[in-house]
Amino acid sequence: MTDMPPGSRIVLRNTLREHESPFDLAKDARDGLTAVPRTLPSKYFYDARGSHLFEMITRLPEYYLTRAETEILQRESGRFVETSRPRVLVEFGSGAARKTRILLDAMRERGLLEGYGPVDVSVDASRRAAQALIRDYPDMVVEGVIGDFERPRNLPFSGRPRLIAFLGSTIGNLETVQAQAFLEAVRAEMTGADAFLIGFDLVKEATVLERAYNDAAGVTARFNLNVLRVLNRELGASFDLEAFRHRAEWNAGRSRVEMHLESLREQRILIPAIGLDVTVREGETIRTELSHKYTRESAEMLLGSSGLALESWCTDEARRFALALARAPR
Ligand SMILES: C[S@@+](CC[C@H](N)C(=O)[O-])C[C@H]1O[C@@H](n2cnc3c(N)ncnc32)[C@H](O)[C@@H]1O
Structure with a gap:
């Protein structure tokens, strides 16, 4: 499927909803949020707002x-x-x-x-x-x-x-x-x-790496939290964005910066669209991005x-x- 008018010098073929596309938010949210540790794939950051935040x-x-x-x-x-x-x-x-x-x-x-x-x-x-x-x-x-x-x-x-x-x-x-x-x-x-x-x-050095993912202006934190906003909008999830905090840490053993969302209190997450009902403990995290070095x-x-x-x-x-x-x- 292309989404540009005929004769345009732009053809963008949208394959996101094709049968074999690995872009499946419902499945990935269910699998990731019930996994140990909990995870969400970083590709879901990039709606219009997330792409704009990444540019910032x-x-x-x-x-x-x-x-x-x-x-x-x-x-x-x-x-x-x-x-x-x-x-x-x-x-x-x-x-x-x-x-x-x-x-x-x-x-x-x-x-x-x-x-x-x-x-x-x-x-x-x-x-x-x-x-x-x-x-x-x-x-x-x-x-x-x-x-x-x-x-x-x-x-x-x-x-x-x-x-x-x-x-x-x-x-x-x-x-x-x-x-x-x-x-x-x-x-x-x-x-x-x-x-x-x-x-x-x-x-x-760890300090340089950790600073790159923990900016003083808090833009990376907004980018990280944006994935919860995407789940709320697309799947009707009940994430309270105020109840999570951004965390990014260097994991030397695995040579990667890991970005997490840490739950600030025990809370229940409901996503009726995918029949999900999970309780996240205070201090528990959802890992949202890996950045291997x-x-x-x-x-x-x-x-x-x-x-x-x-x-x-x-x-x-x-x-x-x-x-x-x-x-x-x-
Ligand atoms: C870290 S940004 C890099 C953007 C740009 N190339 C740059 O160097 O500034 C990652 C880019 O990859 C896209 N992206 C992330 N995961 C993807 C995936 N699985 N398939 C296609 N695009 C993906 C995002 O939308 C975003 O534009």
Whole structure:
């Protein structure tokens, strides 16, 4: 299903409600809220409000990730494009697609740019980004997917040399086994002409990591609580947002920042739409996001175990963040 008028230079195929889509809030809420520990998948943060809050996070002084990745893109995009000569850019978890423009510019300057294929669950962010991009890149078409990147089948622009990007260290939101399965599935879709550019946030001091997810202005807390708002609206859940507090902590043993919502009192949660009735104790948490941090070794191991070969590894000056360019060997 596309949701743009015929003749438009934008085609966004919405696969969220397709039979095989892994985007199933009711099932995920039931499974996650009855699991030990309780969890909710981070992909449900991103309704219009959540996507807007995430954009605000990228501008926070504590959130170094976007600035570090932008620095690498500004320095290296020309080289990435020269070595892979893509005609189109496909991007997972594209969101507002702001950093994307650095890659699109590098392609356009070399006369290569024909199309852009965003793949994102956020309807609002995908539409807004596509509309802004076709205004600023008049010779480019957008053929994107509103859907779950965890099933990366039938990627846009098959048959054309593609640069496939996965920025923002969104790969870190996946458990290692999920990340491996995702990368394997992308590799299966890649031809020898495609290159894959992946952003990894790097292991660093706990204080810097914890500050990035506990900003002084409380934007990350609002972003975290937004998932409860989504459940209240979409499933008629009874979450009292005042009765939970945001918590984000570095788990050194698992090399990840974990984001939780901690219950401030014992409370009963009712979601009649899915027959759920659970009591959450005071101090109990719902884990809402994982942000795995990598080293060059752990990233290279992940890529290798997914059948991808690392071609280049670039970090920002302060070595906070890395971009890996990988290929699918034939
Ligand atoms: C951490 S943000 C990164 C946004 C942007 N790429 C950046 O670097 O600033 C994650 C993005 O991935 C999208 N997203 C999260 N989980 C997803 C999933 N399972 N499938 C598709 N998109 C997803 C969100 O809507 C959001 O735009």
